[in-house]
Amino acid sequence: MTDLDGLWVADRARQNEAYERVMAATRDAAVPWADALWPVAVARLGDADNHSRAIAAQVLCNLAAHDRSGRIAGDLDALIEVTRDPRFVTARHCLRALWRIGLAGDVERALIVAALGRRYREAATEKNGTLIRSDIIESLRLLRDATADPAVEPLARELIALEDDPKYRKKYAGHWR
Secondary structure (H helix, E strand, C coil), rough: CCCHHHHHCCCCHHHHHHHHHHHHHHCCCCCCCHHHHHHHHHHHCCCCCCCHHHHHHHHHHHHCCCCCCHHHHHHHHHHHCCCCCCCHHHHHHHHHHHHHHHHCCCCHHHHHHHHHHHHHHHHHHCHHHHHHHHHHHHHHHHHHHHHHCCCHHHHHHHHCCCCCCCHHHHHHHHHHC
């Protein structure tokens, strides 16, 4: 059995072990304890500890990848908010996991693609905007590769074209070679 309570303990070694087990268990398949973990992970998106926020976001994305009930629609805004976390490492962990939501199905894929498109546009003026935008373009590539959805690439290319700086436009386009 996976140590779900270990995800939220102060002992970093135990927390990291629990995180690795939960991520491995949820990466490729639904788990019977997803319904119990889901609301806890959503609540932990606002945890005082940034490490717990990052774990909650990544776990929730993995759970959403196998959830066919569509409940991510109600929690997506909270996840997107974590991509604005004051601790950039936390924001980035969340951002780089979001694409997995699109594995759940067409509706979820449309939701996350739209959310990533909005987030890309917002990031232009942020402190780490170029890195955020690069992560979003890479995430769209991962999603397209995992689902073969032909609608993802045109959006990614449209977003890349919005970049004014040729250096960054080239960098973003590199994810689509």
